[in-house]
Amino acid sequence: xxxxxxxxxxxxxxxxxxxxxxxxxxxxxxxxxxxxxxxxxxxxxxxxxxxxxxxxxxxxxxxxxxxxxxxxxxxxxxxxxxxxxxxxxxxxxxxxxxxxxxxxxxxxxxxxxxxxxxxxxxxxxxxxxxxxxxxxxxxxxxxxxxxxxxxxxxxxxxxxxxxxxxxxxxxxxxxxxxxxxxxxxxxxxxxxxxxxxxxxxxxxxxxxxxxxxxxxxxxxxxxxxxxxxxxxxxxxxxxxxxxxxxxxxxxxxxxxxxxxxxxxxxxxxxxxxxxxxxxxxxxxxxxxxxxxxxxxxxxxxxxxxxxxxxxxxxxxxxxxxxxxxxxxxxxxxxxxxxxxxxxxxxxxxxxxxxxxxxxxxxxxxxxxxxxxxxxxxxxxxxxxxxxxxxxxxxxxxxxxxxxxxxxxxxxxxxxxxxxxxxxxxxxxxxxxxxxxxxxxxxxxxxxxxxxxxxxxxxxxxxxxxxxxxxxxxxxxxxxxxxxxxxxxxxxxxxxxxxxxxxxxxxxxxxxxxxxxxxxxxxxxxxxxxx
Numbered sequence: 001x002x003x004x005x006x007x008x009x010x011x012x013x014x015x016x017x018x019x020x021x022x023x024x025x026x027x028x029x030x031x032x033x034x035x036x037x038x039x040x041x042x043x044x045x046x047x048x049x050x051x052x053x054x055x056x057x058x059x060x061x062x063x064x065x066x067x068x069x070x071x072x073x074x075x076x077x078x079x080x081x082x083x084x085x086x087x088x089x090x091x092x093x094x095x096x097x098x099x100x101x102x103x104x105x106x107x108x109x110x111x112x113x114x115x116x117x118x119x120x121x122x123x124x125x126x127x128x129x130x131x132x133x134x135x136x137x138x139x140x141x142x143x144x145x146x147x148x149x150x151x152x153x154x155x156x157x158x159x160x161x162x163x164x165x166x167x168x169x170x171x172x173x174x175x176x177x178x179x180x181x182x183x184x185x186x187x188x189x190x191x192x193x194x195x196x197x198x199x200x201x202x203x204x205x206x207x208x209x210x211x212x213x214x215x216x217x218x219x220x221x222x223x224x225x226x227x228x229x230x231x232x233x234x235x236x237x238x239x240x241x242x243x244x245x246x247x248x249x250x251x252x253x254x255x256x257x258x259x260x261x262x263x264x265x266x267x268x269x270x271x272x273x274x275x276x277x278x279x280x281x282x283x284x285x286x287x288x289x290x291x292x293x294x295x296x297x298x299x300x301x302x303x304x305x306x307x308x309x310x311x312x313x314x315x316x317x318x319x320x321x322x323x324x325x326x327x328x329x330x331x332x333x334x335x336x337x338x339x340x341x342x343x344x345x346x347x348x349x350x351x352x353x354x355x356x357x358x359x360x361x362x363x364x365x366x367x368x369x370x371x372x373x374x375x376x377x378x379x380x381x382x383x384x385x386x387x388x389x390x391x392x393x394x395x396x397x398x399x400x401x402x403x404x405x406x407x408x409x410x411x412x413x414x415x416x417x418x419x420x421x422x423x424x425x426x427x428x429x430x431x432x433x434x435x436x437x438x439x440x441x442x443x444x445x446x447x448x449x450x451x452x453x454x455x456x457x458x459x460x461x462x463x464x465x466x467x468x469x470x471x472x473x474x475x476x477x478x479x480x481x482x483x484x485x486x487x488x489x490x491x492x493x494x495x496x497x498x499x500x501x502x503x504x505x506x507x508x509x510x511x512x513x514x515x516x517x518x519x520x521x522x523x524x525x526x527x528x529x530x
Contacts, residue, residue, distance in 0.1 A: 002120060006033045007040035007054040007066065017053065021109060026116055037061025041069050049077045050123055056083035078119045082107060148173045149229045155284055156185065156237060156291040166284060177284065182242035184279030185287060187294040188216065188261060190234040191272045191355065215268065219260045223253040232383055242280050295382050296362050318363060326367050328414040333406055341399050354390060354398055361389055361402060364409050376412040378405055424449055425463045428456060432472050437499040442468060477513045484522045491518050
């Protein structure tokens with residue numbers, strides 16, 4: 001059903017429109033009429049009107065003013081103007097108001113019918129869009145928890161978008177997070193959770209995760225404001241708002257919260273948990289960094305808190321392992337890993353061994369971050385790295401997994417070292433090319449590339465197959481050949497131009513490399529050219 005209103009100061013026009021147009025055919029009800037614009041405005045605002053058919057020229061308030069007044073008050077009625085005056089200024093005014101049509105008196109009912117069809121089509125389209133938007137709004141409200149969780153996951157695991165875009169998403173999800181806020185990130189990771197999930201149906205798993213999240217939210221709300229959510233199977237994350245109340249002490253509530261979580265998961269699920277905190281993170285863009293730090297801290301805490309009975313200690317190997325890893329020394333890295341595994345107590349359970357050696361898996365994170373190699377190694381997805389580690393079902397598989405991870409790190413480091421070495425060698429070549437005429441020494445070159453003379457000599461020989469001095473001499477001989485092509489150049493002038501002080505030495509050197517004296521070379525080349 002559509003509702004229409006007729007405004008015209010001539011009653012016969014109003015009656016004619018009501019009587020002679022087939023309104024029922026288009027499911028339209030005439031809900032009112034008025035003889036002037038002011039009366040029409042008052043009545044329309046009190047009714048639910050879809051279509052207003054109004055004369056342009058009326059007393060008190062003309063049709064153009066009526067349309068403006070309705071628009072200003074937020075009325076969405078579709079306007080159809082009628083007029084007995086073929087005046088271009090009225091037509092222009094009507095078009096500026098987005099009128100549906102402009103019909104001249106005497107009214108052509110066929111023309112009016114075509115206009116009504118157009119109006120109904122437009123109203124149907126807007127109603128359909130509004131219905132769809134309302135439906136989407138309901139669906140959005142129903143899925144708001146999922147949307148919030150998706151955005152929270154994005155904040156701690158993805159690269160942050162431009163601030164205005166992330167603020168729009170946070171606002172849409174109704175999250176109380178400021179782009180410039182201060183936060184702590186807490187990671188709660190369940191140990192041996194695969195055995196708990198393994199034989200359960202998907203429904204049971206979902207209910208189990210929901211129960212865990214409810215417990216965590218209840219404990220979290222005792223101490224903090226912020227958000228607690230599940231970021232993956234066996235992992236929960238809390239983003240803690242760093243309120244003013246923590247200015248003096250945040251360590252106490254963190255410890256109290258951790259102890260309550262340890263106790264609750266032990267009591268209800270007989271599970272041990274790893275908990276790591278990191279912060280403060282100044283702004284949303286640092287949440288990902290804080291999350292990764294929390295993972296590393298959780299790994300360190302695992303050995304200290306939960307597996308104190310396991311006596312094997314890798315700290316004796318850490319410095320040598322890091323040094324060998326940073327230097328790309330594959331042989332030494334693999335030798336240290338073998339030593340660590342050979343010293344493992346075979347009577348320990350695989351679970352205890354894996355948790356103790358978890359710090360070995362996390363050890364390279366500092367080097368990887370420092371060398372900016374995260375994307376080139378398995379550490380681009382720490383969550384997946386850890387999951388695959390704890391899925392290793394034997395000590396042998398665990399050994400191979402760690403060895404394989406370290407192998408990929410070594411590969412990435414050595415590729416980067418090769419790239420850096422290529423840059424150094426190319427820089428040395430540029431220095432030689434630019435300054436071959438000067439009295440250039442190995443020490444001078446070493447200072448310019450910030451390395452020792454011994455290192456650049458070995459590196460240059462390794463990369464080029466020749467020494468720096470031989471490369472410089474070859475460069476000078478090549479330049480000499482070009483200079484000798486000019487018969488006006490004296491031999492001693494060529495000698496001095498190349499940076500040599502003795503023409504005799506230059507002649508001897510040139511003959512050694514080419515088999516000819518400078519004069520013999522010039523005679524042969526110039527004769528050949530002629």
